[in-house]
Amino acid sequence: MNINNHFLFEIGCEELPPNSLGLLSESLKTIVSDVLHQQGILFDEIKTFAAPRRLAILIENLPAEIPAVEGRTSGPPLSMALDSAGNYTQAALGWAKKNSIPIDKIEKDETIQKLVFKTLKPSLKVSDFLPEIIKKAVANLPIPKPMRWGNQSIKFIRPVHWVVMLWNEQVIHTEILGVQTTRMTRGHRVMSKTLETTINHASEYEETLANIGVIADFQKRKNSIKDQLEKAAQLLNASVVAPDDLLNEVTGLVEWPVVLTVTLDEHFLTLPSEVLITAMQQHQKSFALKSVKDHQLIPYFLAVSNIASRSPEAVIHGNQRVMQARLSDALFFYENDQKIALIDRREGTKNVIYQAKLGTLFDKSERLRERMKVLINSAEADRAAQLSQCDLMTDMVNEFPELQGTMGYYYAQKNGESNAIAIALKEQYQPRFSGDDLPETILGIALAIAERVDTLIGAFSLNQKPTGNKDPFKLRRHALSLVRLFIERQQDLDLETLGIIKNSELQEFIIERLKFFYMNEKNISLPVIQAVLANQSMSQSTHLYDFSLRLDALSHFMKQPEVSVLAAANKRVQRILEQANKMNDIHTDINTALLLEPAEKKLAEALLHAQQIIQPLLLKKQYSDVLQHLALLREPIDLFFETVMVNVEDESLRQNRLVLLMILRQLFMGMADFSCLHLPASI
Numbered sequence: 001m002n003i004n005n006h007f008l009f010e011i012g013c014e015e016l017p018p019n020s021l022g023l024l025s026e027s028l029k030t031i032v033s034d035v036l037h038q039q040g041i042l043f044d045e046i047k048t049f050a051a052p053r054r055l056a057i058l059i060e061n062l063p064a065e066i067p068a069v070e071g072r073t074s075g076p077p078l079s080m081a082l083d084s085a086g087n088y089t090q091a092a093l094g095w096a097k098k099n100s101i102p103i104d105k106i107e108k109d110e111t112i113q114k115l116v117f118k119t120l121k122p123s124l125k126v127s128d129f130l131p132e133i134i135k136k137a138v139a140n141l142p143i144p145k146p147m148r149w150g151n152q153s154i155k156f157i158r159p160v161h162w163v164v165m166l167w168n169e170q171v172i173h174t175e176i177l178g179v180q181t182t183r184m185t186r187g188h189r190v191m192s193k194t195l196e197t198t199i200n201h202a203s204e205y206e207e208t209l210a211n212i213g214v215i216a217d218f219q220k221r222k223n224s225i226k227d228q229l230e231k232a233a234q235l236l237n238a239s240v241v242a243p244d245d246l247l248n249e250v251t252g253l254v255e256w257p258v259v260l261t262v263t264l265d266e267h268f269l270t271l272p273s274e275v276l277i278t279a280m281q282q283h284q285k286s287f288a289l290k291s292v293k294d295h296q297l298i299p300y301f302l303a304v305s306n307i308a309s310r311s312p313e314a315v316i317h318g319n320q321r322v323m324q325a326r327l328s329d330a331l332f333f334y335e336n337d338q339k340i341a342l343i344d345r346r347e348g349t350k351n352v353i354y355q356a357k358l359g360t361l362f363d364k365s366e367r368l369r370e371r372m373k374v375l376i377n378s379a380e381a382d383r384a385a386q387l388s389q390c391d392l393m394t395d396m397v398n399e400f401p402e403l404q405g406t407m408g409y410y411y412a413q414k415n416g417e418s419n420a421i422a423i424a425l426k427e428q429y430q431p432r433f434s435g436d437d438l439p440e441t442i443l444g445i446a447l448a449i450a451e452r453v454d455t456l457i458g459a460f461s462l463n464q465k466p467t468g469n470k471d472p473f474k475l476r477r478h479a480l481s482l483v484r485l486f487i488e489r490q491q492d493l494d495l496e497t498l499g500i501i502k503n504s505e506l507q508e509f510i511i512e513r514l515k516f517f518y519m520n521e522k523n524i525s526l527p528v529i530q531a532v533l534a535n536q537s538m539s540q541s542t543h544l545y546d547f548s549l550r551l552d553a554l555s556h557f558m559k560q561p562e563v564s565v566l567a568a569a570n571k572r573v574q575r576i577l578e579q580a581n582k583m584n585d586i587h588t589d590i591n592t593a594l595l596l597e598p599a600e601k602k603l604a605e606a607l608l609h610a611q612q613i614i615q616p617l618l619l620k621k622q623y624s625d626v627l628q629h630l631a632l633l634r635e636p637i638d639l640f641f642e643t644v645m646v647n648v649e650d651e652s653l654r655q656n657r658l659v660l661l662m663i664l665r666q667l668f669m670g671m672a673d674f675s676c677l678h679l680p681a682s683i
Contacts, residue, residue, distance in 0.1 A: 005064055007127075008202035009134050010049070010056035010164040011176065012186055016157060018052070018252025021218060024141055024157070025050035029057055031137040041126055049206070049216040051255050053186070056164075056216065058205055065125050073099055075115030078108060127167040131174035134165070138176060154178045162186060166202040187212025188255050190307050213307075214255045222251040225304055228259035229287055232302050236261070238289040240302060241277055250285050254306040262286075262319045264299040268327045273297050274406045275330050275396065282400065283326050284319065333395040341415045342408065345393040346386060352393070358458045361389040371450035374497055376443065384424045384447055387412060391425070405429040431481050438488055445489050452482040453498050460506040479513040486544040487517075495542035507542065514544060524555055527678050534673035546621065553623035554672050562631040563677070569637045570674035573661045576646055580658055587662035594656040599639040606636040607663050618670055626671050637664070 016024070025048045033046055042063065049056035075081060081092035088096075088103070092115055096103060101117045109116045138156075146155035154177050165172040165181035174181050184196040185205075191213030199208050206216050215221040225247060233240040250257075268276065273288075273296075280286040280301050287302040303319040305312075349361035358364070368385040375381070391397050391408035408425035420443045427444025428451050430437060439445045455478050459465065466475050485491060500506055511533070518524045532550045557563055577583045595601045610629055617626045646657045668674050 004168065005062045005126075006166075006168055006202040007059040007062055007130060008056065008164060008166040008199070008205050009130075010054055010162075010185060010205070011138070011160060012054050012162040012164075013156070013158040013160050015052045016055070016252070018249045020157065021050040021052075021055075021252040022248065024055055024143075025218065027141050028055055028137055031140055032057060032059070032133055035133045035136060039129065041129070048218070049209075050218040050252075051214055051216055051221070052253060053255070054214075054216070056205065058202060060203075062126050064127075071119035073101070073117040073119075074109075074112070075106070075117065078113050078115065081115045127170075127172055130167070130172060131165070131176075135174075135176060152178055162196075164199060166199060168203075169201045185209065185212075187214055188307070191256060215257070218251060221254070221257060222247055225251060225254075225257045225259065228257065228304075229302055232259050232261050233289055236289060236298065236300055237292050238298055238300070239292055239295075241288040241290060243281075246281050246285065246287070250304050253285065254304055256306060256308060258305045258308050258312075260303050260305055260312060260316050260319065262301050262303050262316050262323065264301060264320075264327070265324065266299045268331065269297060269299060271327065271331055271334055272406070272410050274403060275334065275400070276327070278400050278403055279326050279330055280323070282402070284323055286319070286323070329399070330396070333399055337394040337396055337407070337411060338414050342387050342390040342411050342417070343415070345390040348393045349389050355458065355462070357462055361392060364454065365389045367454050368447070368450045371453060371498065372446060375446040375450060375493070380418060380420060381443060381446060383417070384421045384443055385450070387417070387421065387425060388428060388447060388451070431484060433477075434480075438484060445485060445491065449482065449485050449491065449493070449498075452478045452485070453500065456482070456506055456510075457499055460509070465505065465509065475509070476513065479510050480517060482510065483514050483517050483544060487548040490545055492543065492545045495544070500542070510544075514547065518551060522555075524551065527676050528554055528558060531672040531674060531676035534676050535669045535671065549621050550623050550672060553627055556624065557627040557631075558677075560631065562634045563674075565634050565638065566630065566668070567674045567677040569641065570665065570668055572641065573665050574675045576661060577658065577665065580647075582658050582662060585662060587659050587666065590659055590663070591652075591656050594653055596653070597644045599636070599643045600657065600660060603633075603636040603640045603664070604660060606633055607660070607667060610667060611663075614667065614670065623671060630668060630671065633664075 029046050029048045036043060036059075043059050044061040045059070047058040047060070049058070075095045076091045081089055081095075083089050088106075092106070093103075095101075095115070096106060096117075099117065105117060107116050107118060141157075143155075143157045146157060147159070148155050149159035156177050160177045160179050162184060163176045163179045163181045164183060164185055165174065165176070166183055171183050172181060183199050185199055185208070186192070186195060187197055187209065193212075197208060197212050199205055209216045215224065226242070229240045229242055276297055277288045280288050284301075284303065286304070289298050289300050289302065290296060291298050301323065303316075305315050307315075309315050346362065346365070349365065352361045353359075354361050354364045365386055365388050368388055369382055372381040372385045387408065391411060392404055394407055394411065396407050397404050405426045405428055409422045412422035412425055413419070420441060423441050424439075424443040424447045427439035427441060428447040430439050430444070430448060439448050455473075456475060459473050459475055464473060464475075466473075471477075486493060495507060495510070500510065515526065515529050515533075518529050519526060529551065532547060532554060574583070590604050592604070595604055610633060613629050614626050617623075617629070644657065646654065646661065648654050648657075
């Protein structure tokens with residue numbers, strides 16, 4: 001390996017928040033990279049390292065210095081700068097004074113016929129720049145709640161204990177966050193034999209740390225954990241439940257991961273699988289195992305230790321003892337909760353505040369009952385709404401809030417509620433996160449919609465809408481979930497009926513999430529989205545599923561050659577109508593006696609025929625067929641613009657042709673505003 005001109009920076013702290021490691025590491029890399037590029041300093045690669053007690057970057061093959069650069073300042077033309085005797089004029093002297101240029105350093109450039117002042121910016125060592133670059137990067141890391149320690153005023157995410165800064169084998173001496181830079185790092189708290197270890201060369205960083213019990217590379221540590229988990233699971237003929245967010249968190253908690261297999265008492269398997277998995281993941285940061293044969297949980301779990309222990313049995317026993325205590329509590333909660341039926345807990349919801357100005361959990365369930373009447377007016381739907389908040393009163397959900405809805409499902413089954421109601425109680429919170437599954441049942445979809453609508457209307461009525469990056473009530477997620485429920489579950493519902501139309505700000509907020517969904521999830525361009533939105537009146541735009549049908553049809557139609565010509569024609573029609581102040585006029589009937597040109601007669605005939613066919617298709621929401629019939633208008637539209645002049649002197653002819661264009665525009669607007677599309681065309 002070429003070890004010339006490598007730069008290492010490591011900052012060592014108390015244990016960092018595991019879920020922040022990725023963001024902090026990438027931010028450090030990005031900021032340093034951007035500044036280096038701004039300075040014109042080239043390099044091969046920036047490697048990042050992130051572990052529980054450190055953040056580090058290693059920049060490979062930096063240039064040793066920035067070459068000398070000639071500077072040049074141009075002055076006034078020679079014709080203005082010199083008088084007839086060749087002396088400097090006032091213009092030349094004023095320019096020199098303004099730029100602090102010594103008179104004897106001024107030169108004449110005969111090529112450009114101007115005065116010039118040449119400077120030579122000396123070469124600079126790159127290592128001289130690095131301390132300031134690092135200080136800037138550290139100061140700009142995204143730390144929401146920095147802390148102070150000792151009697152210092154300095155703030156960082158955690159107290160800083162050491163800082164390493166090396167240019168190859170040389171220490172770059174400076175102070176970062178109150179700590180002097182050295183070449184001394186620290187290893188694993190237990191596995192390292194010494195408190196401090198010397199890094200001889202920047203390029204030896206990763207190897208040096210590996211020798212003192214630290215796998216510094218985050219991804220290598222994560223891969224090691226995944227490999228160990230899979231091997232341990234295979235020995236038990238099982239698969240491991242390893243969501244990526246848990247893997248990332250565990251990777252951020254350990255420096256030297258060792259996976260251990262721990263047994264469970266089988267009687268804990270009587271708990272719902274969600275309870276077992278949640279207890280393992282949330283309390284012990286451990287991984288559940290499912291049988292490959294029947295996909296049921298088995299009485300084992302995998303724990304990730306932060307040490308290669310000489311007595312792994314003791315570590316296993318410790319994990320087993322703690323997990324047994326956790327699951328014993330969960331089993332007690334589960335059995336105790338079943339002594340009171342869900343419906344009997346409803347009275348208690350009157351004593352729990354949902355939101356001070358929106359009332360109690362009971363009040364929320366009453367609002368859900370009213371909203372369910374709009375969606376599904378049935379006794380079963382009403383019962384589901386009544387039970388919707390009841391599992392929040394159980395010990396299990398109090399211990400594991402993420403199990404709300406899930407425990408409602410299990411307890412409802414135990415209470416003899418219908419399967420549809422039990423499933424709806426679980427599905428009401430889906431999707432819980434981006435990419436999560438949607439409800440599958442009719443009752444579950446309705447309850448999920450009612451819950452999102454109530455949350456959004458309540459928050460916006462209290463002016464608690466998101467601002468900037470702050471969204472404490474996760475309203476963006478709720479609105480996006482509502483969009484997905486309407487579109488992916490084909491719910492042809494009207495936001496006005498659900499009460500959202502009463503708050504135009506909330507309606508706009510949902511439409512913005514709609515745009516976000518199609519741009520980011522479906523990769524549809526904004527002009528296409530705006531074309532569909534622009535055609536809608538305020539009442540029509542509240543039908544999100546109808547919008548999705550139009551958008552899907554237009555997206556496919558965009559691949560056809562007619563679309564560019566029709567878009568250009570619509571733009572031209574819009575310009576003509578705007579100039580004539582006819583954009584908002586309601587068209588009257590065409591006076592066929594004033595149709596003089598063959599092209600306008602042909603267009604009028606084509607429009608009348610298209611209206612008769614397209615209007616029924618719009619009512620049936622057969623939007624692809626609508627677009628195919630609109631495409632047939634390409635030829636008469638082309639011919640009209642090639643041979644007919646709209647703005648003629650004869651007022652009656654001009655008005656009749658404007659009516660023709662108004663009919664044309666409104667026919668297209670029934671589907672989408674093609675003038676929003678940015679496409680090349682030859683009209």
